[in-house]
Amino acid sequence: MAEQTLRPRRSVLYMPGANERALEKAKGIDADALILDLEDAVAPESKAEARDRVCAAVQSGEYGHRELAIRVNSIGTEWHEADIAAAAAAGPDAVLVPKVGSAEEVRTLVGALESAGAPDHTQLWAMVETPAGLLHVEEIAAAHERLTVLVMGTNDVVNETYGLHVPGRNPLVLTSLSLCLLAARAAGKVIIDGVYNDVKDLEGFEAEARQGREMGFDGKTLIHPSQVEPANVAFAPSAEDVEHAQQMIATFEEAKAAGQGVVTFNGRMVEELHVRDARRILAFHEAITSR
Template identity: 45%
Template sequence: MNSSSFSSRPSRPRRSVLYVPGGNERAIAKARTLECDAVIFDLEDSVAPDAKVEARETIARLLREPLGHGRETVIRINALSTPWGAADLRAARDLAPDAILIPKVEDPADIADIDDALDRTDAPETLRLWAMIETPKGIMNAGQIARASRTPGGRLDCFVTGTNDIVKETGVAPLPGRPYLSTWLMEIVLAARAYGIEALDGVYNDFRDAEGFAAECAQGRAMGFDGKTLIHPGQIEAANRAFGIDPEKLAEARGIVEAFARAENARAGVISLDGRMVERLHADMAEKLIAKADALAARTSSV
């Protein structure tokens, strides 16, 4: 495997991540004009079995040029166990997106198999993997799956929560506020944080319900998610706002980093700053926030 480590991966804003059906040429073209941080071009759930080959060919034809303006391009393939998975993986690898999204990941081997397949074809280490966590087994094994990101050369960057599939697989009631889902969602966030990868909240199905969507975004942000997956362009602005960077917290982060950079604090593990004790781990967190803010500023300035 390649020798890259998770700590060297660039921080990317992922406030709003829009699903686009792989067979919808108009939607694919429109994606280039949207203000979302990333687009998932889907070959799995949104494409009927008899249309999957055509959708793959459509994506191969329309995505030869990157989205531009710093937006991430992600392709969700069908599982390797399906009749379409292997061809999807080859096509996605040839297009060199930012990431390939693997559906229904339940075990570290699901990541390792695709990781190895990409290495055997000399795929660049910049081609990352995202993992859908959308089944009971996937939730239970989320920690082990996230641990794969620590493997030298491991490509895993991000968990994507599949709340609709979790509801279907478990039979829990999809009530407002997600009372029966919240514990499982927190398990996904905890696993991601334990091993330094990011986690995206699931979709909100009623794109006409702006108030409900805003409330769920606020809940997802409070849970610790880095952003939200979306099913409609009309949800982008609210997601960007909810998962954006607070100016006051950014200023605080810059102050922490500057304080630890002073010569007198070079070897300090804890310092006093503005009347409170600040640990070096807070400086690490602050640097990550600043990196995201800088990446977002660079992306928006290029639009």
């Protein structure tokens, strides 16, 4: 999982699969990942056409460094099986499935992808957004190695629990985010925070992105290109973070080489766990800058 957890997914932008112009525009947007959507963003009468368009976009090879995921319609819908078959044939980086509610569903989805001939590089991403999914998230995260990323569906969490959207997010949403993050880390998986709905409220978006980063999320799902740059900033190490990590590692290694039992840096004791975190910061910075 080291390669997966170090791959930048700071900004994960939903793009409507039925909108040809949007799919073309996405080729020039500096998002780390794109979710080409066949679910919420596509009307029922346009599902088949959008499916063909999205799969053609994936196979075009014109999206550069951007990781490409296809969001299919959920299990039990009339479009799900055809979506899975088409996505498997297109071979994106990932197939994102909404409303995953159990470990058994994860194993069923993996079996469906494999039966449809999905290449080895096509991962399974699972949206956690229902009460059932939240209550079983630990089992979901650990259900199969092909599942590599959990994606929070915070709008659905609010909707299905009859909660409210409030600044800073309501207590149940914060509890849900925390439980899912713990489950992801316990299973060694990546986890992406939910969307921020008001595309005109940059200050509110930046605050929520900072909150997600402080909680430990790897990135944030986005609904508008204007959110990409602030997400990339929020979930990346700053220049100060990188310099601090470099200096801490150097100080620690010098102290250890000199046989010192206790290492201090900037007046604080430094242990192996702090150095591991510093090395992770530098490795993630390298992953971003070397693309």
